[in-house]
Structures are given as C-alpha cells and as structure tokens.
Amino acid sequence: MAYVEHAETAVLHEPKSFITRYIWSQDHKVIALQYSLTAMFVGVIALVLSDLMRMQIGFPGSLSFMDAGTYYQAVTMHGMIMVIYLLTALFLGGFGNYLIPLMVGARDMVFPYVNMLSYWFYLVSVLVLLSSFFVTGGPTGAGWTLYPPQSMTQGTPGSTAGIVLMMVSLAIFIVAATMGGLNYVTTVLQARTHGMTLFRMPLAVWGIFMASVMALLAFPALFVSAVMVLFDKLLGTSFFMPGIISMGQQLAHQGGSPILFQHLFWFFGHPEVYIVALPAFGLVSDLISTHARKNIFGYRMMVWAIIAIGVLSFVVWAHHMYVSGMNPYFGFFFAVTTLVIAVPTALKVYNWVLTLWHGDIHLTVPMLFALAFILTFLVGGLTGLFLGNVIVDIPLSDTYFVVAHFHMVMGVAPILVVFGSIYHWFPKITGRLLNDTLGKLHFWVTFLGTYCIYFPMHYLGLLGMPRRYYSYPNYEFIPQSAQQLNAFITITALIVGLFQLLFLFNLFWSAFKGKPAGGNPWGAASLEWQTPNTPPVHGNWGEKLPVVHRWAYDYSVPGIEQDFVPQTVSAEALEEMRQRTAQARTAGEGP
C-alpha cells in the first residue's frame, strides 16, 4: 500500500522563473511535453527519410543525390529513429511522464530531479545521433540492427565516425531511459494516492508500468553490445569481430563472435517490440472503454495478459535469427514461445472487441484511431504467426513480407494509438479540443493510406522481393508489375507523409485557437480528468490529494443518470446519485 504522507505537506520544487518553469523544469507535465516535442521533431526527420527511400524504390534514379550508400543510411536512420527515439521516447517519456502521476493521484514523479535529467540526456542522445549526419562518411548505413562485422568494416557507409556516434547516442539514450524508467516504476509502486490499489489503476498505467520494467531489464543488453562494439571499433578488441579480410587486407581482429552480438541485440530487440506495444495496449484500452461508454471487458485478465506478454517477450528473441543458424532444438523452442505469446495477445484483442460489443460507441476521432488500431494490430499479428514458424520464416526472411509485418504490428499500430491518445488527452494538456474535421481527415488518410502502403508489400514479399535493396535490375523472378505496385506505394506514402503535416498544424493551431474543452470533455471516469484545474497546475491536485473509491471503468452504471462515475465518487455519493435519478424518474413519470 502506498500513500505518500509528505506529499500533502512537503514543498515541491516550486518553479520560480520562466527558465525553471519551462526549460530546467522538474514538473512531470512539462518534461512530458519536452519529451513529446523532441520525439515528434525527430519523427518528422525519420518520416522524410522514409519518403526519400520510397522515391528511390518507386521511381529509381529520380533523386540525384540518392546512391546506394545514401539509401542504406536512410534505411538505418529511419528504423533507429522510429523505434527508439520516437516510439520509445514518446510512449514512456511522453505519455508515461504526463499520465502516470495524474492517473495514480500523485503530485509528481517521486524523483523529479532525476526525471529532469532523463529528458536532458535524451536530448543529448538525439543531438549526438543527428550530428552523425554532418560527419565525414555520414551516419551509419548498417541497417538498424547494426550487425558487426559489416557495421564496422570499410565499405559500409558511416563505418568510421557514423557507427561510433550511433553507439554513443544509444548508450546515452539508455542512461536517459533508465533514469526515466526508475521514476515511472517507483512512482507507480510508491506514490499512489488513498484507495488507488494496483488493481484499480487504469490499464494505461499498467501498460506503461510493465513496459518500463521491461525497458529497465532489456536496455542493458543494448548497452552491453554498444559498449563492446565501441571497444572493438576504437580499442581493437575482438568481442564481435572475427578474423576477416577486408579490401584485400587481413584485419587485426580474430575470433570474435558476430552471433553473440545478434543474441545480445535481439535480447534487447524483441522486448523492445513490446516496450512499444504494451503502452499502446494500455492506452487504447482506456480509449475504447471511454468512447464506448462501457467498462473494459475482463480487466483483471487484461492486467495479467500484460504481465504475461512482458515475461514471455524475454524468451522469444532468437526468432529474429532463424536464418543466422542455430541448434534445431533452439529453433523449435523459440518457435513455440513465439506462438505461445500470441495467446495473451489474442486475449487482449478479444477483450477489446467484447468491450465494444453492445457498447454505446461514440465515433470520435480518438475512437476511430482505436478501432483502426485493433484492425491493424490484428493483421500485423496474424502475419506474425507465419514468420514465427521456422520453415515458413526461412523463405520469407529478408523479403518485403517482413517489412509489411513489422510495420503493421509495431509501426502503424502503435502510431495509431499515439494519434488517438493525443486527440484524447490533448484537451487535458491544453484545455482545448483538437479540430474535429481536420482530425477525421487526418485519420482517414492515415488509416487507408497505411493499408495501401503495407498491404501490397505482403504480396511483393511473397513474390520474393528482397528488402533493403537499393535497386532491382535484372531480377527475373520479380515481374514488371511489381515496379508499378512500388510506384503506387510510393505515391501513397508521399500523400500520407504530407497529411502528417496537417496533424502538426492542427496540434499547434488548436493549442491556441481550439474550442475550449472544459475539464472532462469525454465524460471519462479516470483520475486525470478529475483535476481541479485544466490544464493541471503545478502539484496537480490543489490542497488535498484525491481519494479513490473505485476502478477507472465505471461507465453506464445502471440506475444513475450520468453515464460515468469518476474514481473519486464514494459509495455514499453514488447511492445519493442513484436516489436522485430515481426521484427524477418518478417525477418524470407523474401526470
């Protein structure tokens, strides 16, 4: 049980000037916005990179500066930025920071100073990453998996300074993520208000909490591999570098194990998928429940599914390495665990659908995004079943089928939740609603557009079109029609990319000119909508911390007028509401 007595009395790091309020701020809400804006900024860069790649694939030779090396650099930086610097940072640093204290009824994170450091380390890691665009040789072009020896040997773009900056940036990011993660986990464990038991927390908090625990345990694997790669690169050790002849020269390395790097990388890399997915699962559960005016179906089951997915995700990593070669029994083991993890995941999908069933569905913009998430995640998850099996994976490995799979399941699906969540929580953050028409336009173009982009890729993959190729001359097994399909995908990608600017415009325009929202525009029951001020002020809760009497999903409670009961309503108050409703009904039925 956790209730921080001192939180009622202790003086919080009160901001004194513009600089301590908005720049060196220790307030979780400001830090969340700093994280989110930085993440969106690098996200736009990654988006532009993806469109440059698509121009090359759809219309080869159309960009004069695009050669094979530049293409690989674009592939690498697009992947790395999207997975780590955008999605991870946005879900944990952005949503985690903003929502955890508000949703559990705390005044701030438990270690505000460390929380502030976390953001500044993140910013430094982003700057180091971006600086690699401006060094000799440019950023690394080794693919986001950065496999040695290829990432370090001459011939790969950015094998001198680029790879070093990449690894340094990752190491700094991991320090930042660890400082953030310590805060999120400890805040959830220690700073919950009166009555906020673990099993009364909204699923958004559960998703972010579990993802933070996983990040804390998985990121060290990436840290270890980054440090060891730096040793190999800068000090000439042979952790990963085997004896190799490069450009006719025998390199000084010998005996290192590239497979060891792959194991370490994917021991981080696979949990990373769920570090991105679990917050999305949690947030979308809250969106669906709120906008369907119905309690989430099987809340406890949902929590245990989140925990089960978190645990299982640590024993599936080698399914990324079927073609690297391994003991056949290992292949069998990892195929089995991969299919087993589909069970709790499918359970979550069923529960979302059952929450919708007979719900009072409001097709608001957040709800549209949430529904689109369920569909997209389902499609991406089903292709995962193909790729989880060793014998099906081997022919499909390194084709566009894989590209389609992981973009659907961990690219588009979480991004749809990010958009839905921004539309949902924007009124709490700014006190204003995002423009609805622009929102719907943004939704339909994004949703249909991403399907037009990734659905055909499954087909291209089945044709055998390999991924990560700069161009496709003289491949007789790829028919001419594939080129037309690629041109279509490119045009769609450009349109979808452009419409994201509409979203950014909506964001900034509505922050100042949007319709005032009031404290609780969606009629949501969870704690963050019950703050005395909107947007919440420093310290969140005014004089007294809120007291929680129920879970976060009391929607459409029978016998009362209002179709939601906030978490702060006590049993007595609920009884009063019931009686008032009953009286109003009898009065209404009178002559």
Add this chain to the structure above:
Amino acid sequence: MNGPLLKDTAGGDSGGRWHQPPDDTRAPDGIDRAKTAKVGLRVFLGVVTSLFFLLLLAFITRSQVADWQPLTEPLAPLASARPLWLNTILLALGSISLQWARVAARRGALNGTTLGFALGGVFAIGFLGGQLWVWKQFVDWGYFVSGNPANSFFYLLTGVHGLHLLGGLVAWSRVGARFLRHVPLPQLAPVVELCAIYWHYLLGVWIVLFALLTSTPETYENIAAFCGLR
C-alpha cells in the same frame, strides 16, 4: 446503452465492481521518502544485475572460442590471485564499515555513524586504487586490452564494476558533505542505509566477478555446456 450482456441479476456487471462497496481502500499513512528512495535503489540494482548478467553471458560465450588465452596460466598475471584477494578484503571492509554505520545510525549514535561511513568510502577508494594497480600490472606484463579476448573482458568487467563503485563514491561524497554541514542524524540515517545497500550489492557483484575471472577454462566450459552455449 448497454445491452444485457455481462449484467448479473442485481444489475451489476460481472467484470466490474460498482455494486460492491469500497471497503479496505484506505492505505495506511506515513510511508516516507526513505522507503521510496529504497525502492528506487532496489529497482536500479535490478537494472545493474541485468547489465552484469548479460556481460557474464557474453564472457562465457566468447571464452569458448579457440583463441581464448586464460589469464590464470602459470605465466599470466592472474596466476597468483593474491592482489585481487587483497582488493576483495578492502571492499569487504568497506561494506562492513557501512553496515556498522547503518546500525549505529539506527541506534542514534552519531560518532559511530560518522566513523563507519567515512571508513566505508576510504576502503572503497582503496579498492579502486588496488584495481588500478592490477591494471598497471597487466600493462607492465604486456597484457593490453586488445591482446586477447580474456584481457579485453578483464578490463571491461573490472572497469564497469569500478565505474559503478565510482558512482557510489560520488553519492558518498555528497552525503559526506551533509555530515560536514551537521545535518541531524535522523535525516542522515536513510541515506547512510542506501549507501550500505549499494556497497553490499557491489561487493556481491565483485565476488561473482572475482570467482569467474580466476576460474579455469574447464569451469567456463562446464558453465557454457550448462547454458547450452556449447
């Protein structure tokens, strides 16, 4: 509105709990900052455990490649583990001193706390000095970081461990400054406890590292076989 799905006869919802009165919802009050810091530290130690665990797995895996030259061979620097034993004793003394400070702080004895706390840091500094001396020994004998994977891992593992202890010493010196400012003992006790926990933990990690670094190639082989790495 909702249909009849999931409604029990009383009109409640089998998935929800709104028909049940909130009973044991009041959490006991008075959980303080010290407890929170301790939980935070424990979570952090979980992260560090993951870090060292993965480093050791990498160590075992890499040790199974033919070019591995054990440091424990007769003419190699770890043929005699005596310097490392000395360092281990220093680190253990540091841990014991801080434990002493922790107990003294709990009893409210300022002098004992101060002495134990100061000694804990001094012994840790001694340990780091000893480790650096071992490194120098390696260099003098021509065992450089890139010479052999065994050397690389020795520098890497002791280095990462040393950096963690150095980080602990930064915290230690900040607490030390509070001692010098005569902050009252009840406010110092929780942070002294945090230092003690961290020192014990790093002692534990060091003992594992020490045992592994001075083991024979046969032991590595057995561990690797046990983990399915061979």
